[in-house]
Amino acid sequence: MGNFSELDMYLFGQATHYDIYKKMGAHVQTKDGIEGVYFDVWAPHAAAVAVIGEFNGWNETSHMMERLVEPDMGIYELFVPEAKPGQLYKFLIYTPDGGKLYKADPYAAMAEVRPGTASRIVAPFSYAWQDDNWMKERRKQENFWEQPMSIYEVHPGSWKKHPTAENDGFYSYRQLAESLADYVCDMGYTHVELMGISEYPYDGSWGYQVTGYYAPTSRYGSPEDFMYLIDYLHQRGIGVILDWVPAHFPKDAHGLADFDGQPLYEYADPRKGEHPEWGTKIFDYGKNEVKNFLIGSALMWIEQYHIDGLRVDAVASMLYLDYGKEPGQWVPNQFGGNENLEAVEFFRHINTLIRGRNKGVVMVAEESTAWPKVTGDVEDGGLNFSYKWNMGWMHDFLDYMKLDPYFRKDNHSKMTFAMSYNEYERYILVLSHDEVVHLKCSMLSKMPGLEGDKFKNLKAGYTFMMGHPGKKLLFMGQDFGQIQEWSEERELDWYLLDNPNHSHLSTFVKDLLHIYKKYPAMYEQDVSWAGFEWINANDSYRGIFSFVRKSKNGKNDLLFVCNFTPVAYDDYRVGVLNQRKHKLILNSEDAKYGGTDTKRQVSYTPKRQECDGREYSIGYPLPAYGVAVFVF
Known part of the structure; x- marks a missing residue:
């Protein structure tokens, strides 16, 4: 045998x-x-x-x-x-x-x-895991969507460069573990999402053109070194999500393309088996051995390496037969449509399998279209992902934030539109690496105005994002105001933290993240109107948004006020839901964030004074581009 x-x-x-x-x-x-x-x-x-x-x-x-x-x-x-x-x-x-x-x-x-x-050749693994407590708690997460999730997206090779030139300046998985965990814990993120872990030949692909679906990249060390990184993060209370790319693979001669002299892992018909736009091959999701190859890869990362979730890249390109293709470059399905029915079945199979075998593990779809029920149950015609990246929110948000404040009044609905479809899926709000590369500018550089205004705009934008329903993802460097676009060839500009503007922004984002984790109102009811209520969604002329986030038990609900214009209001009135005292817990004009306030009133008692259609209201000095968060 x-x-x-x-x-x-x-x-x-x-x-x-x-x-x-x-x-x-x-x-x-x-x-x-x-x-x-x-x-x-x-x-x-x-x-x-x-x-x-x-x-x-x-x-x-x-x-x-x-x-x-x-x-x-x-x-x-x-x-x-x-x-x-x-x-x-x-x-x-x-x-x-x-x-x-x-x-x-x-x-x-x-x-x-x-x-x-x-x-x-690798010897049988002998790594002794120390994350039993984490794994036990993970298996208890029945309603994971009611838990906080703020994700720090990281490209390990460019997060920091090693001061010596050895190993291309890369930190090893083991060297990265402590410093990355220290940063993530200090800032208040709950998860890291690691880019470029599955082995790939070309650094400039960032790991999205994979040749080794079962191998952690050797750039940073051995498989057991990678286990150490995951184990260490778990011991520090940090979840780990991995980018996983079952959508396509490169044509490198040593890789999967035409593996045995003919199409094997890819569809044989080039109209189904190639991405003309990307120059890559498309997996044949109708072939059982290929499906098994991909399913085995996903399970290996989760069960052998203890990964807590997979962010599945380019899902839309798998679902649509005509994705990125011109007429004549694609073949309709048996019913004449553009849906890849084999990919649909594949997703339903793998998501149901993984989430059934591994309680608490999440499957995240990077899906950029209006495909229905991406996070819906299979029994209801859904794909059974745990979460979907909210690309629509991201595009609307960035379109609004890049505008000169004068023109924002005509684009006010870009910031409110996402709530009209929020209940349809379980969303993650993302400001990912894709938004800060290829002449798209860094988050800070997208902001209008002079330097000081850019920082204030960004603080207001991040506050709106953190308050809005949906889990969160922020790409590395954007939490302290990276100025340059991201490049895989160099480390982040950590020296910027010596500049007060950048250090103040970092402190602000840190406090936002800790508020997010502290108050269940911020995450418990993300997918229901029970967890969110507009106070004023229509103040377009002044460019101000106010809303409430609600907890299940009605305790410690949060009121958000975000001003996206350079106009200050000495006594801005905002309607409130009840007569309870409102305690100010975040004020962008605080001196520790670079503002002018050294002492600001903390407690506000609502008055019976109609505002925003509410019987009671509070008055508050709202600065230009100012934001305020109250707990009540």
Whole structure:
């Protein structure tokens, strides 16, 4: 009996071999008392397959693999006693037309550091996890959407650069752990979202053109080093979300494209199997072995590496057959529509499976269209994601914030429109890396006005974002006012924190994040009007928004007032819901945020004075571009 049994092949053919990564690839095992490595690869169109590597001097004929023929699914296997952990290897695919393809292992647990393209044999993992308490608590999260979630999106290679030039200036996973956890805890984020972890060849793709779906990138260390990072973050109370890219893959010669000389992982018809806009291949979601490959990858990150959620990239490109394509470049489905029915089934399968097997794990869709019920139940025709990125909110918000304040009055609805569809999905409000690259400017640089006004605008914008229903995501650097656009080639401009404007902004965002975590009104009822009420959504002329966030028990509700114009009001009146005292807990004009207030009245008792259609109101000195948050 070899490594890959008939049962393994049956499950693989049904797309239900959920531990496929424990069988495919390279695995150190003992056979007949001899320790070596079993190699397994799926290459049904190949004429023959050899495994080559450091254990045989890359000899192309000495280690020919056996094709398993009961049943014949195109799986090749070989036990190699000479192979040892740490050695590099590849699969040499002999094609029927006499060609040779030198392929990295699709299931490799580790790859050679780029620009090398070989896979690396990894010893069985012996890492001793210390995050039992975190994992137990995660499994208890039945109603995860009622918990706080403020996500810090991080590209590890450019968050900070190591002061020495070794390893391209990258911090290792282990080196990153403490400093990243310290920063995230201090600022008050609940989660980090890591970009560019699955192995990829080109730094400039940021990790979105993957060649190793089962391998943490070797840029920052080994798989066990990556485990240490996740474990350490968990021990510090920080959740970890991973970017995962099942939408497409690159055409690099060592990768998945035309793996065995013909389309295998991709659709055979180029009208379905290629993204003309991106120059990449599209997975064949109708092929069970391909679905199993992707499902196994997702489960491995969650179950072997303890990842708390996957943010699925480019979901819209998977759902629509004509995404990014001109007429003639795509094929309609069997009913004549543009929906990829196989991708729909894939999402329903994987989301139901992952969330069923791993309570508390979240699946997040980066989906940019109006596709219905992305977070809806499968029984109701939904895709069963946990959350959807609210791209509509993001575009409207940025369109408004970039405007000169004079013109904001004509665009007031851009800030209120998202509430009209808020109940349709479970949303995450995002200001991600995509919004601060490629001539889009940093968040600070998008703001109108001179330097001081830019910072005030940004504080007002972040306050509105944190108060608005939906979980939150902010890309690294934007919480202290990064000026340059982000580039993967350099670290963030941390020196800016020596500038008072930037340090004041950082302190402001930090206080916002801690308020968010402290008050259940900010997150308990994100998807219901029971958790939100406009006080005045129509004050377009003055550019002021006021609203209330409500907790389930009615205690410690929050009143938000946000002024998006440079006009100050000595006694701005705002309607309130009841006669309770309102305590000021955030004031953008506070001296610690760079304002002029050193002492401001904290407690405000509502008067019976009609305002905003309310019987009671409070008066408050509202500064230019000022924001205030009251608890009552």
